[in-house]
Amino acid sequence: MPRPSQRDRILDAYTELVVTSGPETVTLEAVATAAGVSKGGLLYHFGSREALLEGLLERARGLNDDDLAAARAAPEGVAAYYLRTSVDEPVAGSPVYRATVALIKLATTEPRAAEATRRCLAGWRAALTEELGDPLSADLVAAVGDGIYLRAIVGDSSEGLGAAIDEVIRRTSPR
Amino acid sequence: MPRPSQRDRILDAYTELVVTSGPETVTLEAVATAAGVSKGGLLYHFGSREALLEGLLERARGLNDDDLAAARAAPEGVAAYYLRTSVDEPVAGSPVYRATVALIKLATTEPRAAEATRRCLAGWRAALTEELGDPLSADLVAAVGDGIYLRAIVGDSSEGLGAAIDEVIRRTSPR
DNA sequence: GTCTATACGCGGATAGAC
DNA sequence: GTCTATCCGCGTATAGAC
8 A cells, every 4th residue: 555645535535525414425426526536536546435435444443543542642641632632623623533523424324334433432441441540430531522422423512511621520530 | 193103103114224224225115115015105105205304303303302301200300311211222222212313313414303413412401401500510411421322323332331320420410 | 095117317336548 | 547438226206006
């Protein structure tokens, strides 16, 4: 896999369309146009719709792993990192975030996307447990973050929680 | 609207298929067969795919309103009710729960379903705020419940939280 | 009311030119 | 590598019989 810049542009377009319009409504034609190529051009890089999906899954997994590593190295800690980015990214829209939202939307239809999503969520839960010690605290923080994702997907924001991340972490810990 | 039993059977089938296979992959043919009628028969009751969706949305809204009323009247309280049912229903599978999951899955593609979902979530948040007083506590419990829904949708369970609902409520409250 | 038959359009995929 | 042209199958919706 050399450096197929065109492949990435196509995946970018696909991701973007899934995020905005939802899966299944996205046609190869639409992805190709958005990426600046023709349907035939797209199908040269990805032999089928299935292959295109697989490409997105692979990239989403990679981006998530990197993000998880960044969280582990973050001074604020994994918990604050996870909650903060969950709340902020809907606006900022980093590549990881977009890929993750696309993943979840695809998960409503594609079993492979659902599996990839579970893998991501499990990774965060593991890192949180590692950091917080108490499993319930970890599961709570994780669930709050997951809830924020669900809201983002249906078009709801979570500023209330975003403004009180430290307090949220304090409350979720054992008393 | 008299008592169109056939309409309901069709909506049941549609809901079930959306929950299991995801939206958009569900064809009118499949819904008709699952409901025990032909495509033509289905289209007599619902003039178009759009009308079928609208039917599901309407029913989901109604079921959710009823559930919200039940929660408000429940001795355990709204918070415990919301968390408990979120965790348990994936197994039990009540009509409200199925309708809600279908709603969320549809929300990834259909703006109207997204709006209906936001309306439902807002209703729970309002009831929780009313009961708990503190807005942050309410938002926290709501977010945890929402997170549990997200997990259910991607095929993850949340037994850990389900086994500690009282503790969850205790921790989310102000200290 | 419910069915069958059919028209119609669209999306995925292939073939082959450039 | 990328495009155009084309084929094929499927899903929605309509028409009309029963």
